[in-house]
Amino acid sequence: xxxxxxxxxxxxxxxxxxxxxxxxxxxxxxxxxxxxxxxxxxxxxxxxxxxxxxxxxxxxxxxxxxxxxxxxxxxxxxxxxxxxxxxxxxxxxxxxxxxxxxxxxxxxxxxxxxxxxxxxxxxxxxxxxxxxxxxxxxxxxxxxxxxxxxxxxxxxxxxxxxxxxxxxxxxxxxxxxxxxxxxxxxxxxxxxxxxxxxxxxxxxxxxxxxxxxxxxxxxxxxxxxxxxxxxxxxxxxxxxxxxxxxxxxxxxxxxxxxxxxxxxxxxxxxxxxxxxxxxxxxxxxxxxxxxxxxxxxxxxxxxxxxxxxxxxxxxxxxxxxxxxxxxxxxxxxxxxxxxxxxxxxxxxxxxxxxxxxxxxxxxxxxxxxxxxxxxxxxxxxxxxxxxxxxxxxxxxxxxxxxxxxxxxxxxxxxxxxxxxxxxxxxxxxxxxxxxxxxxxxxxxxxxxxxxxxxxxxxxxxxxxxxxxxxxxxxxxxxxxxxxxxxxxxxxxxxxxxxxxxxxxxxxxxxxxxxxxxxxxxxxxxxxxxxxxxxxxxxxxxxxxxxxxxxxxxxxxxxxxxxxxxxxxxxxxxxxxxxxxxxxxxxxxxxxxxxxxxxxxxxxxxxxxxxxxxxxxxxxxxxxxxxxxxxxxxxxxxxxxxxxxxxxxxxxxxxxxxxxxxxxxxxxxxxxxxxxxxxxxxxxxxxxxxxxxxxxxxxxxxxxxxxxxxxxxxxxxxxxxxxxxxxxxxxxxxxxxxxxxxxxxxxxxxxxxxxxxxxxxxxxxxxxxxxxxxxxxxxxxxxxxxxxxxxxxxxxxxxxxxxxxxxxxxxxxxxxxxxxxxxxxxxxxxxxxxxxxxxxxxxxxxxxxxxxxxxxxxxxxxx
Numbered sequence: 001x002x003x004x005x006x007x008x009x010x011x012x013x014x015x016x017x018x019x020x021x022x023x024x025x026x027x028x029x030x031x032x033x034x035x036x037x038x039x040x041x042x043x044x045x046x047x048x049x050x051x052x053x054x055x056x057x058x059x060x061x062x063x064x065x066x067x068x069x070x071x072x073x074x075x076x077x078x079x080x081x082x083x084x085x086x087x088x089x090x091x092x093x094x095x096x097x098x099x100x101x102x103x104x105x106x107x108x109x110x111x112x113x114x115x116x117x118x119x120x121x122x123x124x125x126x127x128x129x130x131x132x133x134x135x136x137x138x139x140x141x142x143x144x145x146x147x148x149x150x151x152x153x154x155x156x157x158x159x160x161x162x163x164x165x166x167x168x169x170x171x172x173x174x175x176x177x178x179x180x181x182x183x184x185x186x187x188x189x190x191x192x193x194x195x196x197x198x199x200x201x202x203x204x205x206x207x208x209x210x211x212x213x214x215x216x217x218x219x220x221x222x223x224x225x226x227x228x229x230x231x232x233x234x235x236x237x238x239x240x241x242x243x244x245x246x247x248x249x250x251x252x253x254x255x256x257x258x259x260x261x262x263x264x265x266x267x268x269x270x271x272x273x274x275x276x277x278x279x280x281x282x283x284x285x286x287x288x289x290x291x292x293x294x295x296x297x298x299x300x301x302x303x304x305x306x307x308x309x310x311x312x313x314x315x316x317x318x319x320x321x322x323x324x325x326x327x328x329x330x331x332x333x334x335x336x337x338x339x340x341x342x343x344x345x346x347x348x349x350x351x352x353x354x355x356x357x358x359x360x361x362x363x364x365x366x367x368x369x370x371x372x373x374x375x376x377x378x379x380x381x382x383x384x385x386x387x388x389x390x391x392x393x394x395x396x397x398x399x400x401x402x403x404x405x406x407x408x409x410x411x412x413x414x415x416x417x418x419x420x421x422x423x424x425x426x427x428x429x430x431x432x433x434x435x436x437x438x439x440x441x442x443x444x445x446x447x448x449x450x451x452x453x454x455x456x457x458x459x460x461x462x463x464x465x466x467x468x469x470x471x472x473x474x475x476x477x478x479x480x481x482x483x484x485x486x487x488x489x490x491x492x493x494x495x496x497x498x499x500x501x502x503x504x505x506x507x508x509x510x511x512x513x514x515x516x517x518x519x520x521x522x523x524x525x526x527x528x529x530x531x532x533x534x535x536x537x538x539x540x541x542x543x544x545x546x547x548x549x550x551x552x553x554x555x556x557x558x559x560x561x562x563x564x565x566x567x568x569x570x571x572x573x574x575x576x577x578x579x580x581x582x583x584x585x586x587x588x589x590x591x592x593x594x595x596x597x598x599x600x601x602x603x604x605x606x607x608x609x610x611x612x613x614x615x616x617x618x619x620x621x622x623x624x625x626x627x628x629x630x631x632x633x634x635x636x637x638x639x640x641x642x643x644x645x646x647x648x649x650x651x652x653x654x655x656x657x658x659x660x661x662x663x664x665x666x667x668x669x670x671x672x673x674x675x676x677x678x679x680x681x682x683x684x685x686x687x688x689x690x691x692x693x694x695x696x697x698x699x700x701x702x703x704x705x706x707x708x709x710x711x712x713x714x715x716x717x718x719x720x721x722x723x724x725x726x727x728x729x730x731x732x733x734x735x736x737x738x739x740x741x742x743x744x745x746x747x748x749x750x751x752x753x754x755x756x757x758x759x760x761x762x763x764x765x766x767x768x769x770x771x772x773x774x775x776x777x778x779x780x781x782x783x784x785x786x787x788x789x790x791x792x793x794x795x796x797x798x799x800x801x802x803x804x805x806x807x808x809x810x811x812x813x814x815x816x817x818x819x820x821x822x823x824x825x826x827x828x829x830x831x832x833x834x835x836x837x838x839x840x841x842x843x844x845x846x847x848x849x850x851x852x853x854x855x856x857x858x859x860x861x862x
Contacts, residue, residue: 006313014317017300018324024293027750028322029329031289034743035282035379036333037340038736040372044341045348047368052349057257059181062188063121065090065224066258067237070251071207072221079244080223086240087226090116094217095200096163098189102146108139108187110161111222112196120224123188128153128176131192137172138190140180151177159189163199164218170195208250230258277449277736279379284446285743286383290322291439292754294387301391311392318388322380330376334369340735347728425775429782432755443744443751444790447833450741451795455825456802457733461726462820463807469816470718474651475586476517476684477692478699483711485654485681494654496521497679498709503702504683510698512691517582518680519652520671524633526574526662533569540660541565545618546610553659561659575663576630577648578671582684586652590617592624592644599667604643605630606665611647611657620645621662630664632675640666652682692716722816748787749840756780756844763848764856777845784837791833795826 018025058064069080072091081089091114098108118124118138125138137159141151149155153174161168172191180187200218207220227236233254241250294301301314433440482498499518507513528536540546541562554561565571584596590609598604605628609620622628622642631637648665672678687695696716703710756763763776800821807819848856 010309010313010316011320013304014320015324017297017317018321021293021297024289025325027746028286028289028293028325029332030746031282031285031743032326032329032376032380033333033336034739034746035286036330036372036376037337038282038739039279039375039379040334040337040369041340041344043368043372043375044338045345047365047371048341048345049348051365054257058255059122059184061256062184062186063224063255064257065120065255066226066230066233067252067254068222068224069246070220070222070253071217072223073204073206074202074221075204076206076208076244076246077221077223080225080240083240083243085228085243087228088116089223089225090114090120091221091223092117092121093196093200093202094220094222095191095196096161096218098143099160099162099167100147100158102148103143103187106142106146106187107185108143108189110159110189110191112193113188113190117224118190121188122181122184123178123190125176126178127151128174131175131190131195133173133175134192134194134198135170135173136175136192138176138178139174140178140187142180142182143187143189144174144177149174153177161199164216168199208247233258277453277740279375281446281449281740281743282376282379283383284442284449285747286380287386288439288442288446288747289750290318290384290387291390291442292750294318294391298391314392315388318384318391319381322384323377326377326380330373333376334372337372338369344732344735347731425779426782429779429786432759432779433783433786439751440787440790443747443787444794446747447744447787447791448794448798450737450744451791451826451829451833452798452802453733453737453740454829455795455799455823456807457729457737458825459799459803459807459820459822460733460810460817461729462822463810463817464722464726464814465816465818466719466722468818469722470715472651472815473718474684474713474715475583475649476515477686478695478712478714479652479682479684480699480703480710480712481682483709485711494656495709496523496654496681499680499683500707500710501679503707503710504680506702506706507683507685510687510691510695512688512695514686514688515582516683516685517580518578518668518684519580519583519648519682520578520668520678521654521681522576522632522671522675522678523573524576524631526571526660528569528571530569533566533571536571537566540610540619540621543610543619549610549612549618550659571660571662572658573661575654575661576671576675577663577665578668578675578678579648579665580668583649583652584667586649587646590645590647591620592642594644594646599643600669602667602670602673603641605640606644606646607642608647608661608663608665609645610660617645617647628664630666630674636674638674652684654681745836748836752780752784752840753844756841756848760848760851760856764853767853768857773845773849777842780841780845781838784841785834788830788833788837792826792830796823799823799826 069076071094072080077091080086083089093112095110095112098110113121113123113130115124115130118130123138123140124130128138131138137157139157144151144155144157147157149157153176155174157172157174159170159172161170202221203219225240227233237252237254241248241252304314480499480503482495484495484498497520507516541550550562551558581596581600584594584599587594587606594606599606607620607622607626607628609617611617622645624642624644626642627639628642629637629639646665648663666674696714699712699714703712766776767773800823803819803821810817811819
C-alpha cells in the first residue's frame, strides 16, 4: 500500500471543522479555561506556600546551603573544596560571641565570612562592603538597634567579644549592614580576616579525633556546600564524607529546609486533594464537551470514513481540535488562575504558623505556569481520548442514520415480550436519559461535586467552636506575656519572666479591672539520687504503656536514650509553677480533689503525670497524699503533701514539653518563698464589659509603644482571628464550589442542548403522530428533573459518607472542631438546581421550534 502525504489536508479539515462550529468552540474553550483556572490557582497557592515555608526555614536556620561540615581545620576544608562533585563550597571561621549586655535577648555570633558564605548566610551587606581592615565590621540593623547605633556606614560599634572564654573589648567601625531576620536563631557580626587571625587563629588540630574540647570552637571552619541537586541530601552527604576520607563521627548538618521536615501534612494533603478534585471536575467537563461534539457530528465523521479517512486520521483530527482550543483556553485560564491565587494566598497565609515571619505575596515561578499548563493539557488529552475512539470506530452507514442512543436501544434482542404499558412524558423522559448512561453519570457527577463541596465546607464551618478555640488560647479577657513565648524570636528561646513590675503597676491604674492572676515558672534539671531514680524507673519508665510511648518517640535510639537518663540519674527539666487562684479555678483534677483553701495554706503541692501526645495521663508521678520534697537551685528544700494530680492549662503553660515533663504546681506565695522573687511568665486579667474598648486601646499601645517586648491576647482578638479562620474556609470553599458549579451547569447545558439538537428529527416525528408541544416540553423538563433528582441523591449519599468519615476524623486534627451532621445547604440548593434543570430544556425546546416539523424531518434525509 502506497503511503500518501496527507497530513496537511487532515490538518486543514480539522481546522475548518473547528471554524465551522464556533458556538461549540466557545463551550470547549470555556471548559478548558475553567479547568486551567483551577489548576493555576492550586499551583500558585501551593507553590508559594511550599517556597515560603522553605525560605522561612532557611532564615531560621541561618543559611541556604544544602548541607555543611562543622569544626574543620584549614586542611580539611581544602579537601572538601577539591571535591569535583560539589556545585559550590564556602566557609566561615568561628571567632566567638558578642557578650554585651544589650545582647542578652539577642544572641549574636561573630566570625569571618567568605563573600559567598555571607550571601548564603543572609549577612552580605546591603549597604557598604565586607570587612577588609582589622577594625571593620558588618552586622544587622537589629544589632545596631539593640546598641542604639544608627544604621550608617562609619559609625563606631563597641563590642565585647568572647573567644573561647576570653573576652576582648574592641570598638569597630561599621563598614556595612544588612536587614536582620527576626526569626533567625542568632544575629551575625562579620569581622575581617585580619581580626580573626589576631584573636582566633585557624585551628590545626582536627576535632574528628575526639581529643579536642568540644566547647572550644574559635578558629574552626564551618564549611557549607551545594550539591548539583537537592534530592537525597543525607545520602549525598554520606557519599561526600567517604570521598573526603572523613570518619562517620564528623559533625555534619543537613539544611532542614530541603528535607521537608517543616511542611505541614495538612497543607500537603489539602493541595493534593484540591488537585485531584480539579482534575476530576475538569475531566468530566472537557470529556463531556468532546463526547457530545463527536455525537453531534457523527454523520460528518461517517461521511469522512466513506471517502477513505482512516481511524488514525480521525483520532488525529479530534486531538488537533482539542490542542487548538487548548492553545487559546489554557493561557486565558492561567492568567485568571494567577489572579485567583493572588487573592486567596493572603487569606490562607494569615492562618498559617509561619505567616508572621514572611510576606503574603505570591512567589512567582515559571514552574507554576509550566505545571498548571501541563496538567491542564494532560487533562484535555485524556478527556478527548475516548471521544476520538468513538468517532474513529463508527460505521459510515450507522453514522448517517444515527440518533442518540438508538444503537444501544436495539442492540440486544429482547428475550421476553414485555406487556404494553401506558406512555407518558415521564416514562419517555426516563427512557431518553437511559439511552446513554455514561453521559447521565458524567452530568450527575459534575453537578454533584459543587453541592458536595458546599455541604462539606458548611458542615466544617458549623463545627468550629469559638469557646473551644478561645479556651486553648487564653483563660481570661486579656493575657500579657513576653513576645518570645508564643512567637518566633531571634534567639529561639523563651523569656519566662517577662511581665515587668512597671506593667503590673500601670495595670492597677486602669479602670474596670475586676480580676488579676499570674503564673510563674522555674525550670531546673531533675537530678535524682540512685534510689529515687530506681523508683522512678520502676514506676514510670518500666510501665508498659509509657515504655511503648517512649519507644515510639525515640525509635531505634530508645535504648541509648534510656541509658543516658540512667547514667545521669536525670529525668530532664522539671518545671515548678506558681499560680494565683484565677488560674487554679480553671484547672481540672485528674486524681484527688482540688481545694483552694487547702492549697493556699502552703502545705500542699499539685503533681502531674506522664502524658501521651494526646495529653492523656498514663501514670501519675505522685499519688494524692504522698509526701514529696522540692529543692530550689540553692539546694534548700521543703516537704509538701500532694493535694491532687492535675496539669497546667495549655493556654497559660510554656506550650512546650519534655520527654517526661515532670511538673509541680505551688500557690504563688509559696513559690516565691521557695524560689525567690520572680516576675510572672503570663499575667491574666478580666475587665468590665463597658471598659473593654478602652482597655483594648490602652494595652495595644502599651505592647506596641511603651514595651514592645510584651505581647497580649484578648478575647476580642481571638474572636477576630476565629472569624478570619472561618472566612478563609468559606472563601476558598465558596470560590472552588462556584467554579465547580459553573462546570456542572455548563456540562448540563451542553448535554441538554446537544441532546435536543440531535433529536430534532425524533421530536418532529413525535409531533407528526400527534404529540403536542406541551407534552414535549413536559418530557424535556422531566428529564431535567431526573438529572436534578440523581444529583441530589448522589450529593446526599456522598455528603453523609464524608460527614461520618472525613469530617468526624477532623475532630482529632482541629481541637476546636466538633462534627455536626447537616444537609441544610443541599436543601437550600434544591430551588436553584430546579431552576437550572427546568430553564435549559425550555429554552432548548423553543430554539428548535423555530423550524417547522417538515423542515426538521427533512434534515434526516440522505
